Amino acid sequence: MLRTVGYNLIQLLFVIGFAPLYAGVLSRFKENVQSKRGPSILQPYRDLWKLFHKNEVVSSETTWIFRATPYLVFVVPLFVTSLIPVLTDYPLAFAFMGDMLAGGFFLALGGFFAALAAVDTGNPYGPMGASRTRMVGFLAEPVFMIVFFTVSFVAQSTIPYIVQQKWVASPAAFFSPAHILLLIAFLMLILAEGGRIPVDNPTGHFELAMIDESKGLEYSGRGAALMKWGGQMKFLVLTCIFLNVLLAPWGLTHGQQLGNVLLAVPFILVKILFFVIVLVMIESSLAKLRLFRISEFLGAAFIISVAAMIASIFSGAA
């Protein structure tokens, strides 16, 4: 029992430690593909270091929401991390504290407070970005739900660890049309929730066009660092759900020893590296959608997820 709690802590440290690296590798590769040299892959760490050593300025007009939000945004992905398989393929201590819906609600909670904080400052760009984020959010929510319901219908459980076991144990479920439909729908969802390119431009510095980024505009110093780090962790957590639970449930350790768990780290990093390459290809070959086309993008994700549900129900009945 104590040992699995320890492994859970290792998973948390993995997510905390490698989230900036993930963001750094992603932006570096993207610049390289566009034949630029790009920043060092360690640049996000340096940014965080710099921000933590700067003074924080908080407007006197703001309330406690503005102050509390960076901590909440930082902590929420960690709650989700303790629910999902990051390194091990057997359930750890906190695995049964909540299912995938709980994970979705946690992430939504962080998003909700980030939106409130953006409205709190009275900066005109903050609420605009916040309302756009909400628009993307409420369009993404039904897709999330249907993907989760389909997965739990196939696996007869909503606990991520058990779902992951199911794909490994039953190739018939893994190799089914429903599975690939689910994957595509969830990939579109990650792009929308992570503020990646067809929906939002993560490297844009133009406030009027921002969706996800404008929530953190008013933060400085430690608050900005936590918001940034939290965003990177959220993206890493979504990637881990996608890779470990849905796409490629292999490479996770089965061993109970500490060495086995640590050995899983490079495997997971290699998997994430492949995913980074796919993301770079998607981001470099697509243009950002106009704002009102986002509903079409997420509508398509919804259609695909419902098709997955129908296909899995019928193939399950047959």
Add this chain to the structure above:
Amino acid sequence: MNHAQVPLAEGLNALIAGLILISAFAMVATRQMQGVLRFFVLQSALLATSSFLIGYSRHSIHLLALGFITVAAKCIAIPWILKRTLPSEVYERREIEQVLNIPSSLLLALLLAIAAEFIVGPIAGVSSDPVIQVNLPIGLAGVLIGGYSLIARREALPQLIGILAMENGAFFAGIAIAPELPLIAELAVAIDVVLIAVVVGVLTRTITRQIGTTSPALLAELKEEPQAWR
């Protein structure tokens, strides 16, 4: 779904079935003519791969030959013919006028896919062959969605692609239920499809030259002076 071991080729065929359904949705959702054509080529390539896979797992030389015919006819010949016959401004057009907007079109396509599952469900249940259970509903969904885009699109090229997508869906269902269909029949169909592309392409080219549009919706009346439609 049973827990038995699935042969890899048939498993991959099931994943490709999902991608074929997605590309059918994508053809409904795409506005650019170029994009519609690209998704059609993608769907045909997936179809050929599926045909290779089933041919490999069933040791059927027919299906392997069929895969090659599909690649030659649908991935190479048809795009080439359509590129050659249609003037390039047809492809430069971005927005295709549709009877319904894209979100409602997608919803209708989804309903068609659900209907296909409902219709085929009891039929496919008769056989315990996993390939039939996978290919039949998705093939029928491909036929219905292609037929829908034939109705909803207002331009000649996407309508043609709609017909060809219907053929793709029928083909995908066909390779599962009748893998030993004589090769001559498949050859005839493949050549037929290329001929359809040639005829529609040349016809559209002439119409475009005459009146500057490829939208059949504007061709409701026969008139002498072509200026009326400009």
